[in-house]
Amino acid sequence: MIFEENDEKYSVYLSMTRSKDYILLSNMSNITSEISYIRSDDRSGVFKAISKRIEGVEYYVDYSNGYFYVLTNRNAVNFKVLRMKENQNLDKAEVFLNKSDTITIEGIDCFKDYISVYERIKGIKNLRVISMKDNKSRYFDFKESNYTFYPYSNSTFDTDKIRINFMSLKTPSTTIDINMSDFTTEVKKRQNVKKYNSDDYVTEYIFAKSHDGKEIPISLVYSKKIDRNKPNPLLMDGYGAYGSTSDPYFSSSKVSLLDRGVIFAIAHIRGGADMGRGWYEDGKLLNKKNTFLDFISCAEHLIEAGYTSKDNLIITGGSAGGLLIGAVLNMRPDLFKGAVVNVPFVDVINTMLDSTLPLTVGEFDEWGDPANENFFKYMIGYSPYDNVKKADYPAILI
Structure with missing residues (x-):
């Protein structure tokens, strides 16, 4: 047995980083997280915790180009993103995206050359893309004032494209590929609603x-x-x-x-x-x-x-x-x-x-x-x- 969780408030999940470099063991309650990692080629079965669980502290982990990117609400009500090397203490991690009173960071996805950041500003979701090459960021314009979108699993690590599902109260579900380098788009699928405009x-x-x-x-x-x-x-x-x-x-x-x-x-x-x-x-x-x-x-x-x-x-x-x-x-x-x-x-x-x-x-x-x-x-x-x-x-x- 590799791991057993004895606290019934927690659920256990096993996943792999998009880069395939690490396997993640996630223990989650409604308000607390503990995530451990092991290299995917390591057969020892010994996982190392990013940070031990602290009641009320949530965090989520992704990986790219030698760094773990940790989205956490520790000392950041609306979450922040920290960056750390393997075997580094999270307390020593650098701030990659700082906390904000007006912007909530809901999630991140790490790719080889880009990080997509899912933010919420005044209740509206936003897609922000950060280039790993120059650390510059851009926001995608969805052309509507009130809408939502959900990223697909986007399992390919070395890619310029991110796939999302976009919709609003009046716009049917639309699957879109967005090129993260220039924000050109390709509609892959749109929900068909007969006689609807x-x-x-x-x-x-x-x-x-x-x-x-x-x-x-x-x-x-x-x-x-x-x-x-x-x-x-x-x-x-x-x-x-x-x-x-x-x-x-x-x-x-x-x-x-x-x-x-x-x-x-x-x-x-x-x-x-x-x-x-x-x-x-x-x-x-x-x-x-x-x-x-x-x-x-x-x-x-x-x-x-x-x-x-x-x-x-x-x-x-x-x-x-x-x-x-x-x-x-x-x-x-x-x-x-x-x-x-x-x-x-x-x-x-x-x-x-x-x-x-x-x-x-x-x-x-x-x-x-x-x-x-x-x-x-x-x-x-x-x-x-x-x-x-x-x-x-x-x-x-x-």
């Missing part, structure tokens, strides 16, 4: 002020044919947990709604990392109620701004997003016409008190341990199952 739709990126003054982003899409001088039917989606981002994705199934005059909205509430790591920290554990209050504020803003009305507003969410919907329905049942909840997590206390369930212990970092009195009092204050009351609730589809 993206020019017939409008996207917006607006902000709602929450209870504590935070500006909460909202992504919107609707048909150009709707009358914006009156309230319209609106479906608002939310999640807000685990630091997951709710990116503006394209959904062909939403087109029929748009064509029938429905506005679709995504509330980028705290608990996700849409506006950086601090956005996540402000919506978990003893800050969890910010998630629900943000969502309510988004709904109120959309009504006040004339996009919709209480009688036209439907909300939806799944899993942890189902907890969100359950909580806001208990808090403001008067604000919505209806709700669609998918596999909702609504019995928070009983679930989190049962440590025999396979996911419970690992979830303590997200919701808290109700065996602790402070967490119990806070969690039972929003747990949907425990806060159902006699009220005029809107229609609910589960």
